[in-house]
Amino acid sequence: MRYLVAFGRFWYDFVVGDDWRIAAGVVGVLAVGAVVLATGLGGTWLPAALGLALILVFSVPILRAGRSG
Amino acid sequence: MVGMDASELGLLVAVMLAAAVEFVEAFTIVLAMGITRDWRSTLAGTTAALVVLVIITGVAGYALVQWFPESLLQLVVGTLLLIFGLQWLRKAVLRSAGLKALHDEEAIFREEAAAAEGAGNETIMGLDGFAFVVAFKGVLLEGLEVVFIVLTFGLTAGNVPLAAAGAAIAGVIVLAVGAVVHRPLSRVPENTIKHGVGILLSTFGTFWAVEGLGVFAPGGESLEWPGGELAILVVLLAWLVVSRALIVVLRRRVASGGPAGRAEPAAV
Numbered sequence: 001m002r003y004l005v006a007f008g009r010f011w012y013d014f015v016v017g018d019d020w021r022i023a024a025g026v027v028g029v030l031a032v033g034a035v036v037l038a039t040g041l042g043g044t045w046l047p048a049a050l051g052l053a054l055i056l057v058f059s060v061p062i063l064r065a066g067r068s069g
Numbered sequence: 070m071v072g073m074d075a076s077e078l079g080l081l082v083a084v085m086l087a088a089a090v091e092f093v094e095a096f097t098i099v100l101a102m103g104i105t106r107d108w109r110s111t112l113a114g115t116t117a118a119l120v121v122l123v124i125i126t127g128v129a130g131y132a133l134v135q136w137f138p139e140s141l142l143q144l145v146v147g148t149l150l151l152i153f154g155l156q157w158l159r160k161a162v163l164r165s166a167g168l169k170a171l172h173d174e175e176a177i178f179r180e181e182a183a184a185a186e187g188a189g190n191e192t193i194m195g196l197d198g199f200a201f202v203v204a205f206k207g208v209l210l211e212g213l214e215v216v217f218i219v220l221t222f223g224l225t226a227g228n229v230p231l232a233a234a235g236a237a238i239a240g241v242i243v244l245a246v247g248a249v250v251h252r253p254l255s256r257v258p259e260n261t262i263k264h265g266v267g268i269l270l271s272t273f274g275t276f277w278a279v280e281g282l283g284v285f286a287p288g289g290e291s292l293e294w295p296g297g298e299l300a301i302l303v304v305l306l307a308w309l310v311v312s313r314a315l316i317v318v319l320r321r322r323v324a325s326g327g328p329a330g331r332a333e334p335a336a337v
Contacts, residue, residue: 014214
């Protein structure tokens, strides 16, 4: 069990790293994109909109981290 | 480089730079063990780690190609690459803004060497156990990042050999330079390279993850970006501008003595 936890922690640190909010934001944006596509609402605007949303979920946690003292 | 298109060149450069950073970090550990303990045991540990990495690359690469349809592969691998790349970019931004300590290969070398000198002398099959294990773990952990980048880039771009070649070229360059100078490669502008690599990983991750979302659309075909592959350049420019803007904003906060946040340790 200890090795399983260590294995999971290694991969978490490896991929997600220090700020889980960025990873959660990326997954959230892509999930919204998936729902939009699955419901047939997608269009040529979707990739650019998702790109902008990804920039937001990256920038906001960094700016907030820079604010907290 | 002759005969390569823009995305292949981007793939090669991204993998070379990312792999070079990891190889420099692994080289520091190997050098510290070799100089302070025993070169034969250190090189045995390094070789054992390289063998494990080659096996992981082969098995994981084969499994991913066999089991995943193209758009799902793009989505899964692109998402992992994007999250991984954004972590690099975040660290590079915080380091450039002075909110995170810079990676110092000289300091890491001194710490590793001091630990090696103070360790016991247990031998395993005639090899220095400490040097073998530390070299093995160091090369394996740094190498896993290289494997991750080679596989994610190579599989999504449909060119694993080119990605592997990029990593191999980087390895040869780092080894050659390291053999000549015979000391930690502390003059490598590591944060600048990491910033560039973070942008490249995030760019390709964004491009492929969004394309891969097509798996949820009727028909399951990959989504098309406006402008096709040219969109990669726009995405790259966007990440570059955003990261530079974040650095400027955070630096101003630090300079104005305002709430600048906690300085994080230098790890990774």
